Amino acid sequence: MASVEHCLYCFEALAAHLEGRKSMSLAEVQKSWAEYLASTAPEDDDDDLGKRLPALRRLAAASSSSASASSSSTSSTTSLQQSASSGVSTPATSISSTPPPVQPAVTESPLFVTWNTISPRHGHNLRGCIGTFEAQELDEGLSSYALTSALHDTRFSPITLRELPSLEVAVTLLTNFEDADDAMDWELGKHGLRISFYYHGRRYGATYLPDVATEQGWTKEETLVSLMRKAGWVGRKDKWAEVELKVVRYQGKREELEYAEFKRWRDWLTAASSRE
Incomplete structure (x- = not known):
């Protein structure tokens, strides 16, 4: 872990x-x-x-x-x-x-590195998160993805030296990958999700780590809809179940x-x- x-x-x-x-x-x-x-x-x-x-x-x-x-x-x-x-x-x-x-x-594992900023006023806010589902040697993989998530997450500007004192880092090592029987075949707080699907001839995919849904207070349906939105899906929210999802569930051993x-x-x- x-x-x-x-x-x-x-x-x-x-x-x-x-x-x-x-x-x-x-x-x-x-x-x-x-x-x-x-x-x-x-x-x-x-x-x-x-x-x-x-x-x-x-x-x-x-x-x-x-x-x-x-x-x-x-x-x-x-x-x-x-x-x-x-x-x-x-x-x-x-x-x-x-x-x-x-x-x-x-000594090796699929992994994600997450950076958050912490402030008394605003609490925890995501500052960068990137990882890989390919097993990595931890010495090389952790250092590489620590920098990639801090400096190259396109959702954010690169982290600067002056920001260091406000940061928290979380490392998640991924385990127990399984094909879910259907979109609901997983447990909140236990499983992370990796979804892929086709919509109007285009392939989409995205993932959430195991802690995301519970941190946000989402139901399983809300988690899936949010994850589809993250992937780029723009269909009607009430039609999400009509999309054929391939779901891989996994577990994560996290430390921060x-x-x-x-x-x-x-x-x-x-x-x-x-x-x-």
Whole structure:
């Protein structure tokens, strides 16, 4: 699934491009984020530590050549699996004493990168969203689509350096693609939709990610009509069901991050580098 590190990496790719510097790699971001969490975790704050556990597990797995009998033997930077006995002290309710099975690392996936602006007055507003249904190596794919969605979404002007503090990024990794039996064979809040259809001899197509319909408060019918409009359909709203739609449903594992968290991590990284 998408992770905080994936979001940090998108911010890093965009910030580096706008600042004219070399971007860190995804692996470097993952390693640095784990070290950041380990160095800033309050010793006595169990709730906060619980939230930081996934990255701490990765750090413990990466820095230890062996683990105790009650810990899992290995952990990848993306599978997030390591038992509490690897050196991280946690309350009994935070993690089971029996290590869960190690999941395979996600190294490639279809993906979308979404940029939003956030303001106290206007809330969240879309600033760019572009992705691909073709599986991408995450290191290359995330950085590429972070820039494409920020700079080349034709609905918006390119994002500028001064806008960075107002941004939020969301990464969605797409899974479980299935042909729907009909236009209504999907669930609100669970499935994203990819539709295609012909109208007056012309082919149309568009997609909505899984969170769009629920964020807008749409019904399934309203979602389909809006998606057809997005594709360019100009027929009568009450005639939408007469159009033969091909619907592919899919699921998305989404994570989001605001600039403030990215900035805290970058400031820590700069300070840590200066001490070396």
